[in-house]
Amino acid sequence: MSPVTAGVLQLLALIAALALAYRPLGDYMARVYSSEKHYGPEKWIYKAVGANPSAEMRWPAYLRGVLAFSAVSVLFLYALQRAQGILPGSLGFSAIDPDQAFNTAASFVANTNWQSYYGEQAMGHVVQTGGLAVQNFVSAAVGMAVAVALVRGFSRSRTGELGNFWSDLVRGTVRILLPISVIGAIVLVACGAIQNFAGIHEVGQFMGGTQQWNGGAVASQEVIKELGTNGGGYFNANSAHPFENPTPFSNLFEIFLILLIPFAMTRTFGRMVGNLRQGYAILATMGVIWVGFTALMMWTEFAHHGPALQAAGGAMEGKETRFGIGASAIFSVATTLTSTGAVNSFHSSYTGLGGGIQLLGMQLGEIAPGGVGSGLYGMLIMAIIAVFIAGLMVGRTPEYLGKKISTREIKLAACYILITPALVLCFTAAAMALPTPGNSMANPGAHGFSEILYAYTSGANNNGSAFAGLNADTQWFNSTIGIAMLLGRFLPMVFVLALAGSLAEQKPVPETAGTLRTDKPLYAGLLVGTIVIITGLTYFPALALGPLAEGLAS
Numbered sequence: 001m002s003p004v005t006a007g008v009l010q011l012l013a014l015i016a017a018l019a020l021a022y023r024p025l026g027d028y029m030a031r032v033y034s035s036e037k038h039y040g041p042e043k044w045i046y047k048a049v050g051a052n053p054s055a056e057m058r059w060p061a062y063l064r065g066v067l068a069f070s071a072v073s074v075l076f077l078y079a080l081q082r083a084q085g086i087l088p089g090s091l092g093f094s095a096i097d098p099d100q101a102f103n104t105a106a107s108f109v110a111n112t113n114w115q116s117y118y119g120e121q122a123m124g125h126v127v128q129t130g131g132l133a134v135q136n137f138v139s140a141a142v143g144m145a146v147a148v149a150l151v152r153g154f155s156r157s158r159t160g161e162l163g164n165f166w167s168d169l170v171r172g173t174v175r176i177l178l179p180i181s182v183i184g185a186i187v188l189v190a191c192g193a194i195q196n197f198a199g200i201h202e203v204g205q206f207m208g209g210t211q212q213w214n215g216g217a218v219a220s221q222e223v224i225k226e227l228g229t230n231g232g233g234y235f236n237a238n239s240a241h242p243f244e245n246p247t248p249f250s251n252l253f254e255i256f257l258i259l260l261i262p263f264a265m266t267r268t269f270g271r272m273v274g275n276l277r278q279g280y281a282i283l284a285t286m287g288v289i290w291v292g293f294t295a296l297m298m299w300t301e302f303a304h305h306g307p308a309l310q311a312a313g314g315a316m317e318g319k320e321t322r323f324g325i326g327a328s329a330i331f332s333v334a335t336t337l338t339s340t341g342a343v344n345s346f347h348s349s350y351t352g353l354g355g356g357i358q359l360l361g362m363q364l365g366e367i368a369p370g371g372v373g374s375g376l377y378g379m380l381i382m383a384i385i386a387v388f389i390a391g392l393m394v395g396r397t398p399e400y401l402g403k404k405i406s407t408r409e410i411k412l413a414a415c416y417i418l419i420t421p422a423l424v425l426c427f428t429a430a431a432m433a434l435p436t437p438g439n440s441m442a443n444p445g446a447h448g449f450s451e452i453l454y455a456y457t458s459g460a461n462n463n464g465s466a467f468a469g470l471n472a473d474t475q476w477f478n479s480t481i482g483i484a485m486l487l488g489r490f491l492p493m494v495f496v497l498a499l500a501g502s503l504a505e506q507k508p509v510p511e512t513a514g515t516l517r518t519d520k521p522l523y524a525g526l527l528v529g530t531i532v533i534i535t536g537l538t539y540f541p542a543l544a545l546g547p548l549a550e551g552l553a554s
Helices: 003-034 040-049 059-082 098-109 125-155 165-191 218-227 248-273 276-302 307-312 324-337 352-363 374-394 407-433 445-460 475-505 521-545 547-553
Strands: 200-206 209-214
Touching: 003 165, 003 248, 003 276, 003 324, 040 165, 059 098, 059 125, 059 165, 059 475, 098 125, 098 475, 125 165, 125 218, 125 248, 125 374, 125 475, 165 218, 165 248, 218 248, 248 276, 248 324, 248 374, 276 324, 276 352, 276 374, 276 521, 324 352, 352 445, 352 521, 352 547, 374 407, 374 475, 374 521, 407 445, 407 475, 407 521, 445 475, 445 521, 445 547, 521 547
Parallel strands: none
Antiparallel strands: 200 209
């Protein structure tokens, strides 16, 4: 079997698995967020935090809950890292430096999981399991809660109430993420991923000497890392490490986990607004972009330009022989079109055009299917923009799901789509203009520029993957990327929740003959075009200086 055929077959198997899980998981999540029942363990949590899970919240109160919980999480994770040297189970590692501790705390709370450190050489068991793994759960649950709040804004009328943040947070964690993670961890352990609290020990022979590795609760952290679209690896090699990702089957299973909830949430959306066809339209838009990017990535990496690549069967540099080009390309697109950031190959080693596809996937806003929760609310924002553009073309007040898209709604949507590009381009320009940040680039020219552009694109879009050639463990990059991650995560949520509140206050608009049908293929095509055009106009000059220049020169 040729490598190309093997890659295509893996892609088809992945699509089939996602299709089988789509309906039951999507319906289950809709029931979870619509239920009024609270289970015993959930009641204990509410009592511990002093929350009333039955109290409805308007959008300012919901936002205060999101920001307060996230602020406490940043402080707790920062303090845990700074105290590591005196904690049990630290494996002899000292406290994390202040700038790196801030970067890591911001990263994991913002669901980015950008890492400027070597996991197996910096973090002990307590920080890894009690700090980072916990944030993998709750940061994902926060994104899901905000997405559900926006969906309630569409489904409710003449009220500003969007549900209860604490209830949505706890239910997302306890009823959705935890059960799937338990099953997924068992699967990964069966595949060969490690799950223990062993100390540092020497293994094997390497270049005439031995290697030192520490154990850890790797399988359990790996599954929520992918399921929650987090991405932070227990080891520096991330999902290229055999302790995290032992076999081709585990590799395909991890890709499945990355895409599972973001795609299934479109079914949840359709179910909660009472129109499954609306969910299918969003799903089709996400699916078209994801399949298109995957096909382009496989083509660029399998293309035989020159005798070296022809002899290797494609661009194999930086890719694991266990997975090959096809599985690496599928993983790469899945992780950059979501907010995951996990890698099973080194993105800096991809072809120039391949690196451009990774960058563009994040710059779309990671909405195809995007992160857990963030992908859905990001796509719904783009759906509102597309409806507005269609309304301009026909001279009619735009409507979406029975709600008028007036000046207030379109201003909030416009602010949402402008925040991330502003962060990416301003921080990239500052890093290139100042003398010190440029010293972190391992490569000159277009590829070096791509390293810095990728770093801020990854941080501001809450992705977390990196072009490995950049030394980001400096005060400049730790601080500025940390700021970009926090602003890129929580500023958009302000506008999402304000938009949700505005929509919930409206009364439904009856459908007429002039209403744009947003559940038809024509609208899905318009939505795809809107996404591509907006992203292209925003980022094309920067892409032309980096990956496009490198790709056309090679």
